[in-house]
Amino acid sequence: MSAMTEQLRSPSLVQLAVDAIRRMILAGELAEGERLIEDRLTEQLGISRPPLREALRILEQEGLIVTRPRRGSTVATLTDQDVFEILTLRTALERLAIELGVPVQDQGRFKDAQEALTEMERCADAEDRGSLVQAGHRFHSALVALAGHRRLIEAYASVQQQLLLCMARNLYAREHYYEDLHEHVARHRKLLDLVEAGDPDAVLAELAVHGERSFSERQSTVGSRSASNS
Amino acid sequence: MSAMTEQLRSPSLVQLAVDAIRRMILAGELAEGERLIEDRLTEQLGISRPPLREALRILEQEGLIVTRPRRGSTVATLTDQDVFEILTLRTALERLAIELGVPVQDQGRFKDAQEALTEMERCADAEDRGSLVQAGHRFHSALVALAGHRRLIEAYASVQQQLLLCMARNLYAREHYYEDLHEHVARHRKLLDLVEAGDPDAVLAELAVHGERSFSERQSTVGSRSASNS
DNA sequence: CGATTATCTATTGTAGACAATAGTTCATAG
DNA sequence: CTATGAACTATTGTCTACAATAGATAATCG
Structure with missing residues (x-):
């Protein structure tokens, strides 16, 4: 089929x-x-x-x-405001995905997330940041796909893509991905465990702290709308 | 400026x-x-x-x-699944808009929402369902615009548009807009009041019951993915 | 008489050429 | 020497024409 x-x-x-x-x-x-x-x-x-x-x-x-x-x-030229928009939108879409998909139905898609996470762990061990980012995106995409929501998947892919554009410009990469690699992966592992447990609220709570760090300093710079690089 | x-x-x-x-x-x-x-x-x-x-x-x-x-x-041919996707996505986007925009900053946009609501009341009195729907969309768009989030506004507009397509097909209109018109407007009035009060959580709570009715029966039909009209 | 295949037509995919405009450069006047 | 204006060039916007394909129709064979 x-x-x-x-x-x-x-x-x-x-x-x-x-x-x-x-x-x-x-x-x-x-x-x-x-x-x-x-x-x-x-x-x-x-x-x-x-x-x-x-x-x-x-x-x-x-x-x-x-x-x-x-x-x-x-x-496209991305300002701080754009980065803020991309990040907030991404979180909102992930939340919806969790709410709809978390008592997980499609075991196949769950497998995708698991594989991506395994890949992330491998990348973290190898300290390969570039591949880690890619695997991380696959992980999040797989998470979003759990909901089986075509429009959500497409919207998320579009946002994800713009996020990649940010990182290509090194606007966002430094402050987000220069943390401890294994802690980074551990948070994702926890996320997946909660997903498997089937408690949407727990996942959402974890997702909130998951994203909080990356947003907090962003939030403060919002409103300037100035170009983020010259 | x-x-x-x-x-x-x-x-x-x-x-x-x-x-x-x-x-x-x-x-x-x-x-x-x-x-x-x-x-x-x-x-x-x-x-x-x-x-x-x-x-x-x-x-x-x-x-x-x-x-x-x-x-x-x-x-585009819209299945029940499509309608479900459109409605859930719309709610998620509105939630984000409220979270970001509700201690309202831009008084101008707030005016837009107020005007749309006034228009809604006028339409309800005249029992003009067609115009009420349009005014309702303007109201919701104004609400979303409060956040000053370009991508959010665009995504919402796209979803709103697809919702209009649903209604043009009479898939969704009957069960949602054949309720009591004045109750419908009253719910929106309450929403705007809460927005003005500046309490995002209260608005979100109201928004939840606001949308619950239209979703509940949808949720049950999800999974069929059958074409909704022949 | 029904099924299968070949031809044919309607429609999409692509290419190259022409028209119109915005940015640029140079000349001229103050 | 600077500012203004005009001609020019590079680039986008649009059109007509050609190539390729998918669906339909008809003819032929079993």
Whole structure:
């Protein structure tokens, strides 16, 4: 039954371009605020402008680029306010996921979270921060997927992606991920244990302290709305 | 300072097409599941296909249409599961808005909510259900705007829009809006009073019972994932 | 007479070219 | 020497045309 969902999609040039440009942005190959000249991208990707422009529209909706009429597109520039928005939204979405999904139904998705956590522990042992971040995102995504809520999953993925953009810009990475790696993983382990126990409130409480640290100093800087780097 | 935000934008054909098609869908001129033939739409709107296709990509991201590769776009078909997702997501976003915005800062936005509520009362007196729904949406949007959270506002608008699609299909309208109109408005009045009082928790509590009625029977039908109309 | 396959048509995917505009540079006047 | 204006260039916005594919129809074979 789950094999039915495997449908070999012909990758349209639009989807291809979306993936490629997204990767470029998140990998930092395209700098923050950098203009995305259509001609240059078409040449680079080997496609023509119509599919590229459709791809840009999608990325715009995803929040990775900003398009101003007659002035083209630029890679999104994130202010402190933006980071605040991303983090708060992420937490709200995770909360909903826990509330809906925590007396866990789909054992398969739970497996995903477990595997991601194992991967996190491996990364922490190896002190591989980059992979740890990725595994952490997989873990959280798996947690969110527990609810079986398509829109929630998509919204979360979009926010997660913007968070990756933050980290690519090193706005957020330092203060959040330069803590003790094993404590970091331990908190996630506890989270998963509570999820398995099936008590949503306990998970939510843990999630609250989980996120508190990263928010507290952010909250204070909110309101400035100033660009966070020059 | 707020006058600075007034920038007369030339409406690109893409934006024009997005608005036009969105209106057609929400007005029910395009039936649920109906195919959107590009040639027909270009002729109807008097534009060519590239801007139309960009518009379709945007609408796809917004969740109003579904596009399958090589098979074109269709107006989104909403299942019970979809309605459930929309409602739960909406509540989660409103909760976040209240948490962040309720010791209300921006008095201007608060005015918006007050005006919308006044409008609601007028509609309830006139028994104008259609306008009441619209005013209600303006009210909720104003409430969400209190937080001054751009991403939250956009996400909420998208969800709200899909909710309108539900109502256009009469999936949700009957059981939710065929209650007593004045009680409906009274609940919103209470909500706004609590917001003005500045106690987020009280607002959240009220919001919970506010939404509980509409969710309870939904929750039970979840899992069927069957199409909700034929 | 029913099922299967080949052709055909309607529709989407993509490309290249033209038109319009915003930013830039240079020249000129104060 | 600075500021203003005009021409220019780079880039976006849009259109028409071509290629490729999926669904439909009809014809043929069992």
